[in-house]
Amino acid sequence: MSDRRPGLRRRDVLAVGLVLATALVITSLVISRRPAAAGADQQARGRELYLTGCVSCHGVKGEGVVGPDGRRRGPSLQTSGEAGAYYYLSTGRMPLGSSDEQPRRKKRAYEGADLDALVAYVASLGTGPKAPIVHLAGADLAKGGELYRANCQACHSASGSGGALSYGRAAPSLHSAQPREIAAAMRAGPGQMPVFSSREIGGRDLDAVVRYVQYLRTPRDPGGLPIGRIGPIPEGFVAWSIGMVALLAIVAWIGTRMPIRREVEVPDQPGEGSP
């Protein structure tokens, strides 16, 4: 017995080792499969959302759709990337009610995990810019202001309140834009907006611009009520409708006080009178 014991022991050990090793391999395989499965879930969810909410205008592969009347119903998404998808979906600009509508900021249709899933799915349809993560702490406000004035104010106006573009289009006000939305918009160049790639405006500069745009929501603003901060048009309006109305009211008030007595004066200049 005693001589068989070590042999048995060795077999036991081997068996246990084998079982353990198998278990380890299976476990590690299962563990390693897990994120992929989650990714697959997200992919599936994103695809599901895409095929219900976006496909009618952007096509199954994001290639864009031309309607039977020959008019383009929705553009290709294959170069939008994460940045474009994030910008349009997080600001609620997509989905649109009708393809003729100009996209405007509205309540988001997708939130949280659904938003992430759809953004990731659209990004996977092609190659496009990533939606940058913004680091506002330590971003250079003054530098951001310089970049903003050089690149953004021509359309969005110096105060960020937006402005008119041609044929009914408009550059939106930036006062409700969130940091990552601004960054994504710069990288994606939605609508008529130019693309500002990382070659033109690098990461630090991007942070600076976003910080300045955020600053424009509540800038240091002395001098009283900011009447629109869109230049002299509202100033002229206030000058006439408040200032001039008040002054004319005062003149009318003073000018119609009852006189104590009325006097008559005759011209004392001999040269006066009709020739």
Next chain:
Amino acid sequence: MSRTTRARRAKREPVGRWIDDRLGVAKLARTALNKVFPDHWSFMIGELGLYSFVILVLTGAYLTFFFRASTTEVTYAGSYDALRGVRMTEAYRSALDISFDVRAGLLMRQIHHWAALLFLASIVVHLGRVFFTGAFRRPREINWMVGVTLLILAIFNGFAGYSLLDDQLSGTGLRIAYSIALSIPVAGTWITSLLFGGEFPGPDIINRLYVIHILIIPAIITVLLTVHLAIVVRHKHTQFPGPGRREDNVVGERMWPTYAAKATGLFFLTAAVVCFLGGVFQINPIWIYGPFDAAQVSSASQPDWYMGWLDGALRIMPGWEIRAFGFEIPNPFFPGVLLAGLTFGLLFAWPFLEARVTGDHGEHHIDDRPRQRPVRTALGVATIAFYVILFLGAGADVLSTTFGLSVNSVLWTFRFAVFVAPVVAGSVTYRLCRELCRRDGLPMASKVSWGEIPSRLLGRHRPPDASPHPAEPDEPMPTHDELV
């Protein structure tokens, strides 16, 4: 002892007499204080302009202590975070310092700017009052022209003032002014390089505008204001028709004490309104606009309201250019130079044009009621409509974003409205005037047929009724102490 003697002597010789003994001004002062002014509230509108000008001089003097009219490049290190470390001109930096670091600087700047807007508004309303009541007719044509000159100077000085600060908005305005001057055929390039000291923006313009803004034009305005008022005293003020009021008398109140009290009160109330605006409403936030860079522009760049009609004309003018005699006539010439020239030329010439057309060359000291002159009133209202449409055209982009319209359709609307609105406004006014006269049983000015106007303007018309002047009431001169 000696103190009481001195006191007694002082009692015997009051300040007034002391001055009169040395300068002999008592007679002049008595005449001035006894001067009778006709009472109508609208005759005080011009005073609003005068008092705004006084406030402009006072606040402007304060600002000159701190403003540096220099285009030297500096780096900002003041207390406004969002521009710290930015390169800018000394002019812009000193404007920022006035706004953030000079005690009461921003308040003074804002009062100065609001006072400028109201100065111009008062001048325009006053001009309207004089126009619609016919107070420009003989013998007041010269004073009318002095007034129009004052309007031009005030517009130019307002533009020079806000162009000094060298922020993005003012630089954009200067850029447009440069282009308008450049569009003058043949002479344009010479004029601009003379004024700006070279290609835009040029090294000299801020400095030159500063001298023009704080010295030259204010001095001319002061002289012309004095002339303006002296002529009013010389002619006596016009008056509206009423009981006892004739072409050869003035019915109203004496300068002292009634008008002195009213005028003093009006000055302080004008100052109160301007200070209220300066303290409560932000104007021209230059720190948001940033330093001027010739390569940049912001959307919603507009001039102050009194330049708005010019900007609007530039915006709604279709892009036509003409070549004539081998010279290019650039597009901005028509709205920028021709329209401005016509506007002020017609204003200067109006009293003479009207006298030619109506054939009425007589003296008038009794004001017209606007309704009794339907044609003049209608033309005036049509002109106002024309300039209001041009002004709105300057805000085409702001209007289209505010109301969600296409800026192109807004522009096209204005291109038609600028011709349609005056016609509509004029004919409505004409009918309204006639109806009002009919209702009140007032006599109306005799009609001049349209066909006669050209020949009358050219001076070839001979009125069939021989008398060149309308009949004046032949009444005896009233005595000096006649009370009404």
